[in-house]
Amino acid sequence: MQAFIVYYTEISRYLIALLITFYAYEAFTVFRITDEGRQGNIFVRQNILMLLIHLSCFVSIFFATGEMRYLFFYIMQVIVLLAAIRLFKLLYPLANRLLINNMCLLLSIGFAVLTRLSYERAMRQFFIATASLVLAMFVPLVIRRVKLLRKIRWIYAAVGITALATVLLFGPLIYGSRRILTIAGVTFQPSEIVKILFVFFVAASFFLSVKFSHIIITTAIAAVHVAILAASRDLGTALIFFVVFVFMVYLATGKWLYLLAGGVCGSVAAITAYHLFGHVQVRVQAFLDPWSVIDAQGYQITQSLFSIANGGLFGLGFYQGRPSGIPIVEADFIFSAIAEELGLIFAVCILLVCLSSFVMFMNIAAILNDRFYQLIAFGFGIMYIFQIFLAVGGGTRFIPMTGLTLPFISYGGSSIFVSTIIFAIVASLYIVRADETQREERGKRKQDNEKN
Amino acid sequence: MKKTNQFKRQIMGVTWFFVALFIVMAGYIVVYALVNEQEMAENTFNDIQIILMEQNTRGTIYASDGEVLAQTKTDANGSESRIYPYENTFAHAVGFATHGRMGIEAIANYYLIQSSISLSERAGNATNGVKNPGDSIHATLRVDLQEIAHTALAGYRGAVIVTEPQTGKILAMVSRPDFAPGQIAAIWSGLLADTESSVLLNRVTQGLYPPGSTFKIMTALQYLRENNLDIESYHFNCRGYFSAFGERINCFAGIAHGNEDFSFSFAKSCNSSFANIGISLDQDQFAITLNELMFGVGQPSPLVYNRSSVELNDETTDAELLQIMIGQGRTLVTPQHLHMITSAIANDGVLAEPYLLEEVRNVNGEIVRSFGNNDTLRLMSISEAESMRQLMAEVVLMGTATRLRNSSYTAAGKTGSAEFGAAKGESHAWFTGFAPVENPQIAVTIIIEGAGTGGDYAVPIAARLFEQYFK
Numbered sequence: 037m038q039a040f041i042v043y044y045t046e047i048s049r050y051l052i053a054l055l056i057t058f059y060a061y062e063a064f065t066v067f068r069i070t071d072e073g074r075q076g077n078i079f080v081r082q083n084i085l086m087l088l089i090h091l092s093c094f095v096s097i098f099f100a101t102g103e104m105r106y107l108f109f110y111i112m113q114v115i116v117l118l119a120a121i122r123l124f125k126l127l128y129p130l131a132n133r134l135l136i137n138n139m140c141l142l143l144s145i146g147f148a149v150l151t152r153l154s155y156e157r158a159m160r161q162f163f164i165a166t167a168s169l170v171l172a173m174f175v176p177l178v179i180r181r182v183k184l185l186r187k188i189r190w191i192y193a194a195v196g197i198t199a200l201a202t203v204l205l206f207g208p209l210i211y212g213s214r215r216i217l218t219i220a221g222v223t224f225q226p227s228e229i230v231k232i233l234f235v236f237f238v239a240a241s242f243f244l245s246v247k248f249s250h251i252i253i254t255t256a257i258a259a260v261h262v263a264i265l266a267a268s269r270d271l272g273t274a275l276i277f278f279v280v281f282v283f284m285v286y287l288a289t290g291k292w293l294y295l296l297a298g299g300v301c302g303s304v305a306a307i308t309a310y311h312l313f314g315h316v317q318v319r320v321q322a323f324l325d326p327w328s329v330i331d332a333q334g335y336q337i338t339q340s341l342f343s344i345a346n347g348g349l350f351g352l353g354f355y356q357g358r359p360s361g362i363p364i365v366e367a368d369f370i371f372s373a374i375a376e377e378l379g380l381i382f383a384v385c386i387l388l389v390c391l392s393s394f395v396m397f398m399n400i401a402a403i404l405n406d407r408f409y410q411l412i413a414f415g416f417g418i419m420y421i422f423q424i425f426l427a428v429g430g431g432t433r434f435i436p437m438t439g440l441t442l443p444f445i446s447y448g449g450s451s452i453f454v455s456t457i458i459f460a461i462v463a464s465l466y467i468v469r470a471d472e473t474q475r476e477e478r479g480k481r482k483q484d485n486e487k488n
Numbered sequence: 489m490k491k492t493n494q495f496k497r498q499i500m501g502v503t504w505f506f507v508a509l510f511i512v513m514a515g516y517i518v519v520y521a522l523v524n525e526q527e528m529a530e531n532t533f534n535d536i537q538i539i540l541m542e543q544n545t546r547g548t549i550y551a552s553d554g555e556v557l558a559q560t561k562t563d564a565n566g567s568e569s570r571i572y573p574y575e576n577t578f579a580h581a582v583g584f585a586t587h588g589r590m591g592i593e594a595i596a597n598y599y600l601i602q603s604s605i606s607l608s609e610r611a612g613n614a615t616n617g618v619k620n621p622g623d624s625i626h627a628t629l630r631v632d633l634q635e636i637a638h639t640a641l642a643g644y645r646g647a648v649i650v651t652e653p654q655t656g657k658i659l660a661m662v663s664r665p666d667f668a669p670g671q672i673a674a675i676w677s678g679l680l681a682d683t684e685s686s687v688l689l690n691r692v693t694q695g696l697y698p699p700g701s702t703f704k705i706m707t708a709l710q711y712l713r714e715n716n717l718d719i720e721s722y723h724f725n726c727r728g729y730f731s732a733f734g735e736r737i738n739c740f741a742g743i744a745h746g747n748e749d750f751s752f753s754f755a756k757s758c759n760s761s762f763a764n765i766g767i768s769l770d771q772d773q774f775a776i777t778l779n780e781l782m783f784g785v786g787q788p789s790p791l792v793y794n795r796s797s798v799e800l801n802d803e804t805t806d807a808e809l810l811q812i813m814i815g816q817g818r819t820l821v822t823p824q825h826l827h828m829i830t831s832a833i834a835n836d837g838v839l840a841e842p843y844l845l846e847e848v849r850n851v852n853g854e855i856v857r858s859f860g861n862n863d864t865l866r867l868m869s870i871s872e873a874e875s876m877r878q879l880m881a882e883v884v885l886m887g888t889a890t891r892l893r894n895s896s897y898t899a900a901g902k903t904g905s906a907e908f909g910a911a912k913g914e915s916h917a918w919f920t921g922f923a924p925v926e927n928p929q930i931a932v933t934i935i936i937e938g939a940g941t942g943g944d945y946a947v948p949i950a951a952r953l954f955e956q957y958f959k
Contacts, residue, residue, distance in 0.1 A: 039611035046607050287498055330533050342534040345521040358535045380521055384514045391510050398503040402496045414499060421506045425513070432517045 041099045045353040048092045053350050053381040055092075059085040059141065060385040063392035066134050067399070079133045083121055086141045087114065093148035096354035106151065113147050113162060120169045124463075128176050132400065132466035138393045139459045142444035143452075145386065149374055150447055152355055153366050157447050164449040168456035175457060176464030180471065185236065186408045189244070192237035193257050199226040199233075200264040211439070212315045213269035225450035227265060227273045231419060232454060232461075234261055234277055235284075239411035242288035251285065271309060271316065272438030276423055278302060283418045284411055323436035336362060340369045340431050343376035344383070351379030366447035368439050369431045386445070387428065393459075394421040400466050409465050416458050530598050537601060544603040546570065547622030549582055549592055551631045552659075552846065557582045558593065558669070562619075572670045574631070577638045579666035580690040581629060581658075581844070587676050590688070592844055593669075595790060596625045599857070604850040621851035628657040628846050636956055637662040637934075640949040646916075646936040647691035647823045649842075650953055653831040653922055653931045656840035656862055658790070660953070663691040693793035696820040697935055700906025701757040701888075701942070702918045703815030705829060706781060708754055708879055709872060710774045711765050717875050719750035722765070726753075730760035733806040737763040737814060740905065740941075754879045755887025757903065759814045766813025767806070775800045781867055787825055788841040788865060796821040815904060827933035829867065830901070830920040833880065834928035837873035839865040881925045888943040889919065892951050897958050899923035901950065903942030914938055919946035923954045930957045 062078050069075050094110040117140050124136050143165055150158035203226050207214035216225050241254040258281045265274035282298030310316050318333045326334030339362040359365050359373035375383040397417030404410040423440055430437040441448045443455035529536050549558040557578050559571045583591020603620035613620050637648035641664040650660035665687050679687050728744035730737040737759050745758045753761035783798045798819045811817030832839040841863050848857040880900035884892045888903040901921015917939040922931040932950045939945040
């Protein structure tokens with residue numbers, strides 16, 4: 037048996053890398069294929085690949101621990117993942133399947149890695165993800181039926197700002213920033229949920245008007261969001277809000293000058309933040325030269341770099357490394373934990389899958405005729421990819437650390453909930469587009485009939 | 489419709505921007521990780537070492553002739569101990585692997601804790617519940633030469649390094665006082681408490697000594713450079729001392745060398761003549777030469793080392809300069825550094841960087857990595873090296889190292905008797921040299937602290953090492 041485990045561990049390193057490479061490849065070929073039948077085959081293959089990757093990770097976990105509870109947990113996870121895929125397809129045949137597949141793949145990897153790091157946390161993550169998926173089933177209904185969504189921009193702004201202000205005033209200070217709130221025993225991260233409201237607010241606002249005076253008002257309200265986040269010292273999230281806003285202004289107005297202005301403002305804000313906040317200076321120092329402060333401020337980032345380097349291309353093998361050496365590995369440094377045990381190839385493929393989801397977001401934005409929906413898809417796309425950029429770039433010393441989660445993979449209930457809802461929203465915007473096409477075709481037919 | 493197309497272009501532009509950003513980021517991550525993998529694995533903060541040590545037993549270190557220098561034995565209870573069969577003989581060269589690391593145990597740690605065996609062997613080990621055997625290191629060290637050098641220094645403090653100048657292979661590296669690496673746990677606190685004898689210091693690479701007359705190698709080289717290798721026209725009448733700038737330089741034991749040429753001055757190590765040579769040299773040019781010879785800068789040392797230093801700058805007074813030229817004053821060198829200069833002279837001016845690790849092999853003897861073809865560094869021109877070899881050959885033929893004169897091989901070198909401390913007469917015995925003169929195969933550098941003259945104490949050790957090598 038021991039010998040078999042050795043063989044399995046070695047073979048699975050290459051097998052998993054191969055499977056995910058194939059998945060990532062297909063996540064991009066899907067864009068070039070228009071034939072629905074062939075697309076459908078790809079989506080099914082992707083689901084099989086996902087299950088195989090998930091299974092091979094759990095076999096390693098089972099070998100390493102030998103505990104039955106992991107077997108039950110595995111079965112529960114498979115049921116939920118398959119149910120999500122099947123139900124979405126049944127309820128909304130027109131929903132975007134690539135997004136659903138990618139979401140489930142990332143979730144499955146997150147489950148496996150978290151299970152390996154901490155059974156209890158993985159359990160919690162699993163239940164929140166399941167609840168989020170259930171809620172996500174209703175998202176297309178809301179998006180298609182509720183016409184009010186584009187008219188209540190003041191409600192988005194009011195609720196969002198109130199929520200953020202509440203955190204600033206009443207949230208506990210953890211790791212130097214105020215991010216969480218506990219209401220009726222439930223602890224969550226309001227800024228995550230406000231992300232959705234914020235994009236809706238900006239989209240609704242620019243849908244209404246892109247006159248200069250109107251842009252000023254919208255900018256002022258967006259700035260209030262960012263300012264409160266900065267005051268809570270949740271600078272990573274503040275940066276995301278800021279960048280998303282700048283890009284949405286750019287799309288709404290069509291003027292690249294806004295990007296430039298945003299860049300200038302962002303740089304000024306970054307320099308100000310550096311001088312204002314001690315923990316920004318610490319992080320910049322840890323970014324510039326972590327090796328000289330390896331036992332202090334540089335500890336986290338150097339441990340993360342060690343993990344990535346130790347894994348090499350194919351990783352040490354699942355359950356063969358020591359990812360728990362990195363502080364807050366399950367949230368901010370999950371990418372490094374993945375790279376250590378599953379390898380660089382796997383880690384890069386994860387990035388490609390994220391990129392594929394982003395490209396799909398943008399494709400959906402591009403084909404939508406409805407400006408409101410278009411802005412929403414675009415805004416969420418920027419939000420999604422920029423957060424991954426900050427999370428992965430920060431954990432690998434490509435950019436300074438901001439301490440953000442990797443959507444669907446990192447531990448964090450609010451993050452997983454919001455990521456799921458965002459994917460569901462964009463996937464249903466795809467349905468909206470399909471509705472549009474159907475209407476157009478029907479309209480055309482009607483016209484044709486009338487002519488005849 | 490036109491408007492819609494513009495939006496599409498905008499969206500696609502932003503898409504491509506982020507795609508490009510991610511490709512750059514992914515490329516950076518992969519390249520950074522792969523390029524720095526070994527360096528990061530050797531960092532003591534990296535847990536990979538703990539992971540590997542749980543899976544593999546530490547590999548064996550072999551001498552070049554296959555003798556075991558360090559080995560890990562596992563007893564019935566599974567507890568491991570590191571055995572050093574030659575005990576103190578290889579103390580600093582092989583080093584130790586607990587309580588920090590030193591010597592080969594330190595520089596080869598990355599290889600010693602890996603196991604490059606086949607998958608089926610690993611599976612077999614897992615079945616039997618034993619760890620995988622770590623890869624072994626085949627060092628360049630030779631047991632016979634190491635033992636001779638180690639015995640020769642018995643009772644003294646000092647250092648010996650023996651290399652092949654053409655390849656840079658380190659054949660022997662001895663530092664005294666020494667310790668038993670196998671007992672490091674027991675003696676550790678004692679070693680740390682003892683600040684006076686600095687047992688843990690590898691005197692070969694870290695010991696900083698006044699170079700004494702061996703520094704005349706630098707002075708002579710500078711003279712060759714400034715006079716187009718012409719030494720024939722140099723003549724000097726030594727009266728046993730030399731006075732200039734209010735400084736009086738004495739020859740060793742006050743001996744007056746009389747009328748002498750350059751070669752004789754070098755062979756007899758005439759302080760007065762070299763003080764005279766020294767004042768003729770261009771100070772700025774000399775500073776450049778010394779820099780090229782790696783004074784005050786880094787050296788290609790395989791082990792932890794100290795930088796040699798010479799205080800030659802704008803503030804150096806003429807009196808100080810005189811002292812520098814004959815190797816006294818505040819100049820400090822490590823034996824390994826002086827040895828590198830000698831090796832370069834022996835090897836047509838090119839330093840083959842010294843190295844200790846020859847090969848990494850797995851437990852079955854299959855080569856995992858080979859370290860041959862190490863880097864080289866030119867320290868002087870071929871003709872300068874040629875002239876220096878002739879000068880150093882004369883030292884053996886008629887100078888201070890005549891104890892090396894024999895019928896079976898030719899040798900060359902330079903002795904030194906470096907005075908230290910305030911007391912007159914106490915000196916470190918130096919010798920640095922190589923053999924045979926025509927085609928140097930072996931170079932040695934020896935220092936014995938406070939023993940006396942280089943000719944009396946260091947040269948005989950060189951003779952024993954050469955004899956063994958050519959046997």
